[in-house]
Amino acid sequence: xxxxSREVAVDQRGLVERxxxxxxDAFAVLVRASIAQLEAVAxxxxxxxxxxxxxxxxxxxxxxxxxxxxxxxxxxxxxxxxLVVNAALDALRRRRRRPIEVDLDPIGPVVADQTSLVADRDxxxxxxxxxxxxxxxxxxxxxxxxxxxxxxxxxxxxxxxxAQSRLARAMVALxxxxxxxxxxxxxxxxxxxxx
Amino acid sequence: MTELDRLDRDLVAWFGxxxxxxxxxxxxxIVRQTAPIRQRPRWTFPERWLPMTVVTLGRRARRPxxxxxxxxxxxVVVLLAAIVAVYVGTQRRVPPPFGLAANGSIAYVQTxxxxxxxxxxxxxFGDILAVDPATGTTATLVGGPELDGQPVYSLDGTRVSFVxxxxxxxxxxxxxxxGGTPRRLTEDPLPVIxxxxxxxxxxxxxxxxxxxxxxxxxxxxxDGSGARKLDVGISAIAPQWRPPLxxxxxxxxSTQLGLDALGAYHGIYGDEGGVGLGLYRYRPGxxxxxLITPATGSKFDYSWTGWTPDGQQIVTQVAGEYGFMRVLVxxxxxxxxxxxxxxxxxxxxMAPVVSPDGHRxxxxxxxxxxxxxxxxxxxxxxxxxxxxxxxxxFVGGAASIRWSPDGKLLIVNHHYFPGTWLVDAGDGSVREAxxxxxxxxxxxxxxxxxxxxQGHLSRRLHRLP
Numbered sequence: 001x002x003x004x005s006r007e008v009a010v011d012q013r014g015l016v017e018r019x020x021x022x023x024x025d026a027f028a029v030l031v032r033a034s035i036a037q038l039e040a041v042a043x044x045x046x047x048x049x050x051x052x053x054x055x056x057x058x059x060x061x062x063x064x065x066x067x068x069x070x071x072x073x074x075x076x077x078x079x080x081x082x083l084v085v086n087a088a089l090d091a092l093r094r095r096r097r098r099p100i101e102v103d104l105d106p107i108g109p110v111v112a113d114q115t116s117l118v119a120d121r122d123x124x125x126x127x128x129x130x131x132x133x134x135x136x137x138x139x140x141x142x143x144x145x146x147x148x149x150x151x152x153x154x155x156x157x158x159x160x161x162x163a164q165s166r167l168a169r170a171m172v173a174l175x176x177x178x179x180x181x182x183x184x185x186x187x188x189x190x191x192x193x194x195x
Numbered sequence: 196m197t198e199l200d201r202l203d204r205d206l207v208a209w210f211g212x213x214x215x216x217x218x219x220x221x222x223x224x225i226v227r228q229t230a231p232i233r234q235r236p237r238w239t240f241p242e243r244w245l246p247m248t249v250v251t252l253g254r255r256a257r258r259p260x261x262x263x264x265x266x267x268x269x270x271v272v273v274l275l276a277a278i279v280a281v282y283v284g285t286q287r288r289v290p291p292p293f294g295l296a297a298n299g300s301i302a303y304v305q306t307x308x309x310x311x312x313x314x315x316x317x318x319x320f321g322d323i324l325a326v327d328p329a330t331g332t333t334a335t336l337v338g339g340p341e342l343d344g345q346p347v348y349s350l351d352g353t354r355v356s357f358v359x360x361x362x363x364x365x366x367x368x369x370x371x372x373x374g375g376t377p378r379r380l381t382e383d384p385l386p387v388i389x390x391x392x393x394x395x396x397x398x399x400x401x402x403x404x405x406x407x408x409x410x411x412x413x414x415x416x417x418d419g420s421g422a423r424k425l426d427v428g429i430s431a432i433a434p435q436w437r438p439p440l441x442x443x444x445x446x447x448x449s450t451q452l453g454l455d456a457l458g459a460y461h462g463i464y465g466d467e468g469g470v471g472l473g474l475y476r477y478r479p480g481x482x483x484x485x486l487i488t489p490a491t492g493s494k495f496d497y498s499w500t501g502w503t504p505d506g507q508q509i510v511t512q513v514a515g516e517y518g519f520m521r522v523l524v525x526x527x528x529x530x531x532x533x534x535x536x537x538x539x540x541x542x543x544x545m546a547p548v549v550s551p552d553g554h555r556x557x558x559x560x561x562x563x564x565x566x567x568x569x570x571x572x573x574x575x576x577x578x579x580x581x582x583x584x585x586x587x588x589f590v591g592g593a594a595s596i597r598w599s600p601d602g603k604l605l606i607v608n609h610h611y612f613p614g615t616w617l618v619d620a621g622d623g624s625v626r627e628a629x630x631x632x633x634x635x636x637x638x639x640x641x642x643x644x645x646x647x648x649q650g651h652l653s654r655r656l657h658r659l660p
Contacts (some may be wrong), residue, residue: 028226031222036219040217056225057228066234066240068237125213139206144210
């Protein structure tokens with residue numbers, strides 16, 4: 001198993017080197033191998049399939065054009081993730097004045113044990129939508145991609161301390177947004193109930 | 196498990212539920228889209244030929260540019276600059292020699308001789324001295340056996356003009372300060388010389404000459420190259436150069452050339468109407484004469500007329516409703532811009548004097564009744580703000596009101612009650628400047644006050660020639 005993964009890594013390294021020298025077929029292989037997760041990242045951050053598609057396309061175009069500049073082929077995945085996240089953030093910032101209200105259909109099979117979620121799925125969805133682009137990105141990279149915070153910082157191009165505080169603030173903001181969402185509507189005052 | 200831990204877990208679960216990785220159907224589009232695109236040449240990437248340490252060092256050192264913060268700061272700076280620009284633009288800026296200046300000495304005449312002038316008042320002639328109001332120290336500006344009077348400082352304070360009694364009349368002189376040799380500016384003796392006014396550049400002095408019952412307008416070159424009468428065709432009183440260029444003169448004129456006009460201007464005669472006083476602007480260069488107000492002014496109208504320091508407006512006094520005097524701010528074309536007065540009606544407002552910075556007007560308000568009791572008021576020239584009523588009540592109209600060069604004090608020199616008072620234009624407090632108590636003259640009780648900024652406030656507070 002270890003040998004197999006090393007083989008894949010070696011193979012990817014070779015593909016990256018070839019693609020960096022202008023071999024588009026090698027780049028096509030890299031695209032097909034990496035696009036699934038990157039597209040999911042973009043969809044999570046953007047919460048809009050059309051925007052996610054645009055961001056992914058833009059990221060791969062940039063990747064192809066700038067691949068000769070990638071000095072370390074082993075860092076291809078992190079580099080590509082960074083391109084996608086930045087493209088998504090750019091798209092989100094461009095669209096900030098027009099709130100995205102398109103619902104995201106589940107891509108994979110629905111998790112069976114929904115009762116294990118303390119928070120309602122819709123609550124999480126609504127709370128997540130209220131977060132800013134940077135907060136969304138840091139949550140997705142950390143909790144979805146599984147990056148440790150230093151890697152998140154490197155991917156987003158921000159200092160480690162900033163990444164840590166941004167992650168903490170994102171969680172607090174998400175929790176607050178969800179709490180606000182669950183508060184019951186204020187009851188109208190009844191006659192004779194005024195102090 | 197804490198709530199946050201639980202939220203971590205829920206978030207991971209929700210992410211996994213919401214975005215299971217899949218190969219999108221547009222992957223072939225991306226491959227096709229990128230195929231024709233040319234890659235950027237390898238040599239154009241600094242990372243390819245610079246040491247990695249340098250590249251990463253640059254990245255580490257490079258902080259993200261806070262464009263939003265910079266933009267907000269820039270916006271604030273632009274807004275502040277705009278506010279400042281608008282504020283400065285609305286403030287009339289006054290070039291030198293106008294505007295605020297440091298206070299200097301006050302010139303006055305020390306005399307034992309007084310000559311009765313055309314309007315019946317006596318004017319002191321003797322030596323011209325200057326006193327430092329701060330220390331009380333005096334110095335002689337023009338001494339000697341000659342009889343000199345009517346000293347007037349040039350606008351930059353470096354020279355002083357004066358009138359000298361000579362055989363057959365009077366002549367105009369000017370001298371450098373300190374200790375210059377007096378230069379004669381007019382050749383033949385003139386019957387009466389009044390109202391000398393230095394041009395802003397100090398090259399000319401306008402003055403009036405009383406002769407045969409009329410008042411002629413003259414200009415003298417201060418280098419001594421000559422003086423000439425201006426042919427304005429009417430009797431001219433109280434000429435003033437228009438700031439800041441001094442390319443034209445403002446004066447009070449009357450088509451009636453007799454004494455009645457002058458007397459009305461100075462409030463000497465009782466005729467209330469029909470003397471035809473008006474404000475005129477005259478350009479010596481082109482000889483263009485322009486009447487800017489109706490030529491129907493009568494007694495006291497247009498006394499104490501003066502330019503604002505920027506030359507854009509004129510302050511003056513005219514009789515208003517029920518005969519009460521009103522202080523008016525006119526535009527340069529004679530149209531009315533504002534009326535300045537006390538908040539309560541039924542009082543005379545007159546003798547306006549514009550502050551050196553042009554922002555305020557000091558004026559006298561006579562009390563109801565005989566009008567001999569008056570106070571100095573100070574108000575913004577646009578009529579806004581509160582009307583400062585200085586507490587001190589002056590009695591008797593023979594006095595002058597002048598601003599100190601720094602715009603902080605008003606100098607009141609009284610004719611009937613010899614002395615000088617300094618009025619704080621900020622808080623209205625009044626104190627007597629004992630160092631400026633004038634030397635009494637022997638020949639006329641009316642000429643007791645001899646400070647050069649002496650004017651005359653009669654019952655109607657009018658200018659002493």
